[in-house]
Amino acid sequence: MVFTARSAFIQLQRRAFSSTATSAYKVAVLGAAGGIGQPLSLLLKLNQKVTDLALYDLRGAPGVAADVSHVPTNSTVAGYLPDNDGLKKTLEGADVVLIPAGIPRKPGMTRDDLFNTNASIVRDLAKGAAEYAPNAFMLIIANPVNSTVPIVSEVYKSKGVYNPKRLFGVTTLDVLRASRFISQVQGTNPVEEPVPVVGGHSGVTIVPLLSQSKHASIEGETRDALVNRIQFGGDEVVKAKDGAGSATLSMAQAAARFTDSLLTSLEGTPVTEPTFVDSPLFKDEGIEFFASQVTLGPEGAEVIHPLGKLTPYEEGLVEAAKADLKKNIEKGIKFVAENP
Ligand code: LMR
Numbered sequence: 001m002v003f004t005a006r007s008a009f010i011q012l013q014r015r016a017f018s019s020t021a022t023s024a025y026k027v028a029v030l031g032a033a034g035g036i037g038q039p040l041s042l043l044l045k046l047n048q049k050v051t052d053l054a055l056y057d058l059r060g061a062p063g064v065a066a067d068v069s070h071v072p073t074n075s076t077v078a079g080y081l082p083d084n085d086g087l088k089k090t091l092e093g094a095d096v097v098l099i100p101a102g103i104p105r106k107p108g109m110t111r112d113d114l115f116n117t118n119a120s121i122v123r124d125l126a127k128g129a130a131e132y133a134p135n136a137f138m139l140i141i142a143n144p145v146n147s148t149v150p151i152v153s154e155v156y157k158s159k160g161v162y163n164p165k166r167l168f169g170v171t172t173l174d175v176l177r178a179s180r181f182i183s184q185v186q187g188t189n190p191v192e193e194p195v196p197v198v199g200g201h202s203g204v205t206i207v208p209l210l211s212q213s214k215h216a217s218i219e220g221e222t223r224d225a226l227v228n229r230i231q232f233g234g235d236e237v238v239k240a241k242d243g244a245g246s247a248t249l250s251m252a253q254a255a256a257r258f259t260d261s262l263l264t265s266l267e268g269t270p271v272t273e274p275t276f277v278d279s280p281l282f283k284d285e286g287i288e289f290f291a292s293q294v295t296l297g298p299e300g301a302e303v304i305h306p307l308g309k310l311t312p313y314e315e316g317l318v319e320a321a322k323a324d325l326k327k328n329i330e331k332g333i334k335f336v337a338e339n340p
Contacts, residue, residue, distance in 0.1 A: 023049070023263075023266065023267055024051040024052070025049055025050055025051055025052070025095045025096065025263055025266070026051070026052035026053075026054060026093050026094045026095050026096075027044055027050045027052070027053055027054070027094065027095065027096045027097075027098070027259065028054040028055075028056065028090050028091055028094040028096070028097045028098070028133070028136070029041055029044065029053070029054070029055050029056065029097075029098050029100065030056050030057075030087075030090070030097065030098070030099045030100075030101050030125045030128075030129075031056070031057055031099060031100045031101025031102065031142070032055035032056055032057050032060075032061045032064050032065075032079070032100075033055075033057035033058075033059060033060030033061050033063070033064050034057065034100060034101065034102075034248075035104060035245050035246075035248035036100035036141060036248045036251050036252050036255070037055070037057065037064070037100045037101070038064055038248075038252075039248060039249050039252035039253075040098065040100060040251075040252040040255050040256060041053065041055055041064055041065075041068050041077075042068050042071065042252075043252055043253065043256035044256060044259065045068045045069075045071045045073055045075060045077065046071065046073060047073075047256065047259070047260055047263070048073060048074070049260065049263040049264070049267070050075050050259075050263070051074070051075050051076070052075060052076050052078075052093075053065075053068070053075055053076065053077045053078070054077075054078050054080065054089070054090040054091070054094065055068075055077065055078070055079045055080065055090070056079075056080045056081075056086060056087060056090035056091075057079075057081070057101070058081070058082060059081070061079035061080055061081060061086075062079035062080070062081065063079065064079055065077045065078055065079025066079065078090075087125075087128045087132070088128070088131075088132050091128060091129055091131075091132035091133040091136070092132050092133065093133075094132075094133040094136045095136055095137065095266070096136060096137045096139065096259060096262060096263070097129050097133055097136045097137070097138050097139065098139045098141060098170075098255055098259065099122060099125055099126075099138070099139070099140050099141060099142050099148075100141040100142060100251075100252075100255065101118075101121050101122070101125060101142055102114065102117065102118035102121050102122065102142040102143065102148075103117050103118060104143075104238075104245040104246040104248075105143070105234075105238045105245075105246045106238070106243050106245075107238055107239050107242065107243060109238070110144075110202065110203065111143040111144035111145070111146075111201070111202040111203075111234075112144050112147070112202065112328065112331075114143050114144055115144055115147055115331065115335075118142050118143060118144070118148060119147065119148065119151055119332070119335050119339075120339065121142065122140070122142050122148040122151050122152060123151050123155055123335070123336060123339070126138075126151065126152040126155040126156065127155055127159070129152075130155055130156050130159040130161050131159070134156075134159070134161035135161075135163070135166070136166070137166045137167075137168070137262055137300055138152060138166060138167050138168065139168050139170050139255065139258060139259065139262070140152060140167070140168065140169050140170060141170050141251065141255050143201075143202070143246075144201075144202055144328060145169040145170070145171070145200070145201040145202070145276060146169070146200040146201060146202055146205060146276070146289070146324075146325055146328035146329060146332075147328045147329065147331050147332035147335070148169070148332065149167060149168075149169040149276055149289055149332070150288065150289060150329045150332030150333050150336075151332040151333075151335060151336055152167055153167055153278060153288075153289075154332070154333055154336035154337070155336060158336070158340060163300070164277070164278035164301070165277075165299050165300035165301045165302065166299075166300040166301075167277065167278065168258070168262075168275045168276065168277055168300075168301070169200075169201060169275065169276030169277070169289070169291065170201075170254060170255050170258050170275065170276075171197065171200070171201045171206075171274055171275055171276050171291045172254035172255065172257055172258045172273070172274075172275070173201075173233075173234075173247065173250055173251050173254035174197040174201060174206050174208070174230065174233070174274075175195065175196070175197050175254075175273065175274055176250065176253070176254050176257075177229075177230050177233040177250075178193075178195035178197050178208045178213075178230045179191075179193045179194065179195055180193075181226060181229050181230055181233070182195055182210070182213060182215060182226060185215075185218075185222065185226055186215060192214075193213065193214065194213065194214075195208050195209065195210065195212070195213040195230075196208075196209045196212050196213075196274055196292075196293055196308075197209070197230065197274050197291070198274060198290070198291050198292045198293075198307055198318070198321075199290065199291055199317075199318065199321035199322075199325065200276060200289075200290070200291055200321060200324070200325045200328065201276060201291070202234075202324075202328070203231055203232065203324065204231060204317070204320045204321055204324055205321040205324045205325050205328070206230060206231045206321075207231075207314065207317045207318055207321050208226075208227055208230045208231075209307070209308070209310065209314055210223060210226065210227070210314075211309070211310065211311045211314060212308060212309075223313070227317070234246060234247055237250070258273070258275065261273055261296055262296055262300075264296075265295075265296035265297050265298070266297075266298055268298070270295050270296060270297050270302070271295070271296050272293050272294065272295040272296070272303075272305070273293065273294070273296075274291050274292060274293055274294065275291060275294050275301070276289055276290070276291040277289065277290070277291070277294055277301045277304060278301075279291075279292065279304050280304060281304065281306060281307070282322060285322065285326070286326055287322055287325055287326050287329065288329055288333075289325070289329055290325065292304060292305055292306070292307055293305040
């Protein structure tokens with residue numbers, strides 16, 4: 001594999017907490033008092049590259065801000081509510097905006113079942129970001145990511161501020177799960193188990209490329225079970241939480257890691273990892289967004305890499321992913337057209 005050599009992967013895991021800041025970055029979290037927002041805010045406070053942390057939510061953000069502000073790293077923290085221009089104050093000057101806002105799944109629900117509630121939440125926050133932080137890098141965590149990312153792109157297009165290099169769906173949790181789950185099968189250290197995961201962020205749209213891991217020879221039932229667990233890892237957590245939500249802690253870690261990759265790239269060290277972006281890979285098939293290895297740089301998504309050599313099994317997974325993805329993306333685009 002080309003981009004995830006072992007040493008680079010280990011560095012990626014260690015980087016955030018050991019870095020010496022060389023630049024100043026304001027990072028805004030929209031939905032900071034929620035299940036993902038709180039641990040994410042803590043992890044961002046611990047990241048030495050973040051110098052200003054702005055936390056926004058309908059309720060509770062000032063409290064979360066006061067709490068994490070006591071963590072002794074050298075950054076300012078402010079918490080805002082909608083009144084007194086809170087969203088504007090949160091967003092103005094932001095270099096990076098993360099949106100974990102929205103409701104989580106309950107057992108038996110798919111991510112798509114969240115669409116009716118989360119689509120309008122993300123649309124409205126995107127409108128704010130288009131106005132107050134149009135050049136910020138926008139990282140979408142709110143589900144269904146396969147649809148909410150297109151929603152943001154449509155809002156930005158309608159406001160004339162869309163830069164496809166600056167919009168990302170965070171799929172890092174699929175990458176982390178792939179490393180973790182393959183290490184459990186192999187009895188190895190997950191830190192040393194890079195696995196590219198492409199496609200999207202739900203069910204069969206999550207496509208782990210095991211042939212590009214260190215265990216290309218995994219076949220048969222072991223492979224099928226592993227792929228299934230990676231694709232439906234989110235359901236494991238939803239089920240275990242038994243009505244109290246979905247993954248929050250691991251998702252926060254995933255989003256914090258992707259943020260760190262982006263900030264590292266902005267500082268001049270390009271990082272390559274999977275993320276869901278406006279992608280040329282399958283546009284000729286009407287699929288506007290796709291997750292693949294992306295090299296991040298000062299402009300954002302600077303190089304979108306092709307999928308590389310796939311096995312026939314993986315080609316089948318990609319075909320299945322494309323069918324669902326197309327529908328998910330079209331749903332987001334249609335939503336904004338009908339509900340501008
Ligand atoms: C996850 O992958 O854990 C998140 O997308 C939350 C969910 O609904 O599964």
